[in-house]
Amino acid sequence: MTPDVDVVLIRADNPGPFTLTGTNSYVVGRDGCWVIDPGPALDAHVAALAAEVEARGGAAGILLTHDHSDHAGGVPALVEALGGDVPVHASRYPGDVKLANGDMIGSFAVAATPGHAPDHLSFVIYDTVFSGDAVLGQGSVFVAPDPGALRGYLAGLELLKALQPRRIWPGHGPVVEDPMAKLDEYIAHRLERECKLVDALNAGARTIEALLDTAWADIPNVLRPAAAVTLAAHLDKLEEERRLPDGVERPKWPPSWYTQS
Template identity: 30%
Template sequence: MAAVIPAVTKLSNRIIRILGCNPGPMTLQGTNTYLIGTGKNRILLDTGDKDVTEYQKNLSEVVKAEQINIEHIVVTHWHHDHIGGVENLYGTIAKQPTIWKYRRDTSDAPDNELPSTLPLNWLTDGQEIKVQGATVKIHHTPGHTTDHVVLTLLEENILFSGDCILGEGTAVFEDLYTYMKSLNRILELKPNVIYPGHGNIIEDPIKKIEYYIAHRNQREQQILDVLIKNKEKKFNEMDLVKIIYVETPEHLWPAAAYNVRHHLEKLTKENKIICTNVDDENKWQYIGSQSNL
């Protein structure tokens, strides 16, 4: 069992973690939000879900006790459990912060998670945001979502990983190809420690990142192995989940199927398998390497 995350934790003189109080199968104990800096003006990283009174109360108490002002709100990506609380905080607990988020890809849905009345500013890759005692650098790491970013705290070489790397288990993603590139980019950053968007602190970050990369490669090989051994059969995502994810709790199978589908789409692009529609359902079958000639 994972160690219990307190509602509020002072992790260092630069970082206070406030738990989002929104536990669930996909959020684990809840969304981790972080106040960053040492002076009066601080950065708040992520805001949890909308209308979570307990979270707002805890954050408000920290702001009052520390006698600080939230100068910047940085959102790692558009999912509701990271951006949802912005509406509640703006103009109240955070009086007039600058709100930052990376813009979604043009192939993705438009950015409309926040009311148009809130002044949203667009992050850029490599951008630095500074407050007293802390400089965070933005790294665009798509894959989980097209707008996902991680942040490095330059003073301590800490990585805030958002949903790219979790404190326990593995992450879901929208696009496997870009997600793998993002994992390799994070590996190149060589962080000293990872503060994830969900779950406990990761004290052995290189080992964790390498595990994530190896895990995805292993899953791909497992999928291929099943299809190769059953060349005459066609499988959907859940068929493969039931064979491969035997140690995964059943309530997490839909999330596993989501990831399996992305592996299948990647393998299809590589001409290693073929997708056919059977009774209005996509199914996959091994065909081996095919020439494009």
């Protein structure tokens, strides 16, 4: 029997198309508890986290899945609220301890799950994964077009699958109680998009609009700019694999609306 993870979810009040019902911050363990993703710099949220940490006997440290502001914006305020002496562990965020794939920190194993952001990590404890924005509680993730991002993203999902988790606590949305099915669904979803995209290219589509109209016909308008970002990552992957025809319009990165969520 694997032990249950002593965790509380504290959701920030920053709902939106990318943050869903808000950012999920987690406090894990006691008497040296860990805060995973302090969330946005919202006073009430930071105060709620600090109160939970105090109730659990103080913090061992802060863990960041990635440095986007809806996950990391509250770090300075939380560190200050906890007395200033709490180490921040992250991949890219300028914290105290740099983390990379395979590291152990406390009882957590660190798994690189890039794609949404190049610095993205997931934290694994027993059979539970804290997945940040690598896997969400609902909907799919947008993949940012850094070099190799989509290949890295798919590899990260396979890495999580190999761990055979029984539960995923995501950065947004509800807990995932059937992680293996969710991971399969995510991988299948990406490959299905790629198939649709290749079909559209084969049919002669070359502009961003035409490719989105064909391969992303099912999404609401509000998510179309994010789909253009993921389209860019898909086109990069096809280009890396020498499967991209000439003359395809490429989305600009980063787009003007992008504020790192």
